[in-house]
Amino acid sequence: MAKKKYYVVWNGRKKGIFTTWAECEAQVKGFTGARFKSFPTEAEAKAAFSGGASASSSSKTKSKAKTSSSKKETDVIAEVNWDSISVDVGCRGNPGIVEYKGVHTQTGEILFAHDEIHIGTNNMGEFLAIVHGLAYLKEHGLTKPIYSDSLTAIKWVKQKKAKSTLDRNERTAYIWSLVDRAEKWLQENEYDTPILKWHTEKWGEIKADYGRK
DSSP, X not given: XXXXXXXXXXXXXXXXEESSHHHHHHHHTTOTTOEEEEESSXXXXXXXXXXXXXXXXXXXXXXXXXXXXXXXXXXXXXXXXXXXXXXXXXXXXXXXXXXXXXXXXXXXXXXXXXXXXXXXXXXXXHHHHHHHHHHHHHHHTOOOOEEESOHHXXXXXXXXXOOOOOOOSTTTHHHXXXXXXXXXXXXHOOOOOOEEEOOHHHHOSOTTOOOOO
């Protein structure tokens, strides 16, 4: 019979102490910046939770708990959450013609898309796709992570500002109008959707990929 464990979640959908891995996993799987750990006794879990972090100790029991965190728990964070949205951009030149779409990561079903924009940049398209995904989830009352393979676009969304160097002129007016509207949406709406980096080197091309490489 497996020994009982107590799971402390310092940063997740809900914080607290949980008595099963399933309860803990529900709080941390796909959650950006999740912090959690298992402990062999309730007393240790309570002490660690009240301390706000995994407290160091000379106790052999605590030392063992610190160094032998469940491999299963670590692997979950590193795996793809398939019940999610993946976004990507199709470009012809950069700057150039830009289009984007969002798909369900597991099935590949297209959930939303934007037709070709005459001129823009890859990162601007990724930014628009992520914000479109956030708005889609909010409109449909859904809670799912969003994957993008653009760290720049993810950063822009978190900053609520697309810091593109693309000139504003008559040719770029349309994409800039979309970006301005997306920034306005971010400023006026709250969300707790995890926006995650798609690790192409580990998982292959993102599921919304246009296949133009």
